[in-house]
Amino acid sequence: MREAQSATPIERLVSATEADMAKVNELILSRAESHVEMVPELARYLIESGGKRLRPMLTVAAASLFGRGNGSAVNFAAAVEFMHNATLLHDDVVDDSDMRRGKPAARMVWGNKASILVGDFLLGQAFMMMVETGDIASLGVLSAASAVMAEGEVFQLAKTGDLDTTADDYAEVIRAKTAVLFEAACKVGAMAGGADAAGREALGIYGLELGTAFQLVDDALDYGGQSGTLGKNTGDDLREGKMTLPVILALANGTEAERAVIAAALGNAEASAEDVADVVAIMERHGALERTLEQAQAHARAAQDALVALPASEMRALLGDVVEFSVMRAF
C-alpha cells in the first residue's frame, strides 16, 4: 500500500489490488476482442469509460484475505466485471438512458440492437472465463446471481410508476439488481482464495450488505443526498418512474396534495428541474432522504460486522474503510 494516509479508502484499495488488477484488466481487454469489429469497439467504449471496477477489486481483495489462492480470482474478477457491464448495456436500453459515466451511453452511439447483443456476448465470455477455472461451485454462485439479477430487473420494470410499491418491494429490487452481484463477487473471491465455509459466508454477507448500502446511497444521491443539493442528474429516477426508497417514503408520509405533486412528476420524462425540486422539498419535509441514508448506514454496519469473523489484517481493515467511504459520499 503505497498511498499516503490521506488517500481515500477506494484509492487505497486500488493500490492494494494493483498487481492482481493489472492481470484482470489485461484479461478484460483480451476477452472483449472479436473479429466482428463492432464488438470490441462497443465493449471497450463502455469498459474503458472510467468505471471504478469496484466489483472485481472486491473479488481479488477477498481472495487475498485468505491467501491460499488457486489463482482463479483473476478470472472470476474479470467475469464479474463482464457480467456487470452486460447488465449496464441492457439496463441502458431498458431505461432509455442517454448517458452513462458522463458520456453518451453505448446505445446512443451503436444503437439499442448492438447494445443488447454485445451484452449477450459479454455474458457468454464471462461464463467462458469461469469455466476455465474448473471451479464449478463458484460458477454456481455467479450463474445464480445472473438469473436473480435479471429477475430483479423484471420486478423493477413491473413496479415502474406503481404508487403502491412498498419498502419491502424496493428491498427486494435492490437486493436482486445490485447486492447479489456484490455478494457473489466477494464470495467467489473468498472461494478462490481458499476460504473455509465460515470465511465464504462472512464475505458473502459483507458483499450483500455493502451492495445494499451502496444502492441506497445511490438512490438518495439521485435526489441530491442528505443535503438535497440539486445537480444535473438529480431526479433521473423520478423521471424514469423508478420506485426507490426516497419516493416510497415520501409517498407514504406525504399529504394528499404532496402525493399528487409526486405522482405528477413520477415517470414524466419532461419533468422540469422545478418539478424535481418540489419533490425533493417534500422528501426533506418528511425526512425521506435522511431515513434512506439511515438504512444505508445500518447495512454498512452489518457489512463491517461481518468482517469481524475474519482474522485481523491490513486488507480486512481496508474493506471496512471502503464500506464507510461508500456511505459517506452521500453527505
Added chain:
Amino acid sequence: MREAQSATPIERLVSATEADMAKVNELILSRAESHVEMVPELARYLIESGGKRLRPMLTVAAASLFGRGNGSAVNFAAAVEFMHNATLLHDDVVDDSDMRRGKPAARMVWGNKASILVGDFLLGQAFMMMVETGDIASLGVLSAASAVMAEGEVFQLAKTGDLDTTADDYAEVIRAKTAVLFEAACKVGAMAGGADAAGREALGIYGLELGTAFQLVDDALDYGGQSGTLGKNTGDDLREGKMTLPVILALANGTEAERAVIAAALGNAEASAEDVADVVAIMERHGALERTLEQAQAHARAAQDALVALPASEMRALLGDVVEFSVMRAF
C-alpha cells in the same frame, strides 16, 4: 417407437425421445417459474407456443446413442432450449419482429424491455441447470456457443443491408447464429451419454452440418423455397435487409438493373408483395434459390456422413432421416 412407418422422421424422433423429453419439459416449466409474475407469463408464452423443441430432442437422442449416460442429458437439453428461447426473445427485439411461431411476438405483448430481461433470466437459468450437472466440460461447450451466437448476431447486424456481403460472410453468420447451437446440443448430448472422443466429434459435426443445412433451407423458404411459392411471410428477410444467400447470389449474378430492383426492396419495411415477387423472379432467373438448396443438401450429406463413424442403431438411422426431412421441407 410407437409410430407407424408413415410418420415423418420428426414425429418418429418425438416418439423415440418421449420419455426423456417428458422430464425435459417438466424441468423447463419448473425453471421458468419465478415469484415475479411477468417472468413465467412471458417465458411460458414463448416456450409453450409450439416450437418443435428440435434442439433438446437432439441432445437426449445423442445421449441415447451411447447409452452409458450420466443422467445429465435432461439438464443439458433443457438448458439448450432455454438458450434458444433467450436468443429468440432478443432476436425479435433486434429484428423488430411482430410475429413468432404464428402468434404475436412476446415483445408485442409485454414490450421490448421485458423481452430483453426475461431473455437474460432464461440464460442465467440455463447456466444454473448446467452447473447442477457438475460437468464443466459440457459447460465449456455451451458457454462458448453462447458467446459465438451473440457475436454472430452482431456480425449479422453489422452486415444488414450491406450489398457487398459475401457468401463467406453469410456462411460465418449462419454458423455462429444457428449451426453452433445445434453442434453444442448434439455434442453435450453425446458427452452426457458417455461418448468417447470420436463419438463426441462425430455428433458435433452432425449437429453443425444439420444446423447449417437447416438455416440454408429456412433462408430459401423465406423466398418461397425451390418452387418460389409466395406465402404470407415471404420476403421478411428482404424487408429486414438480411443478407442471406439467395439475395447474395442474386446480387452477384444479376444485371445492373436487377441489382437495382433488389437494392430498392432490401431493408425496405414497406416493400410490397409485388416488390418481393420481382426479387424472387430475379432469384429464379439466376438459380439463386436452387443453388442455396444445393448447398443445404451438401451440408445434409455431410451430417449424414458424420453418423457413419458410429455403431449402427435404430436411433442412428433416425438421426439420418431427420437430416433428410429437414431439407425436404423446402421442396
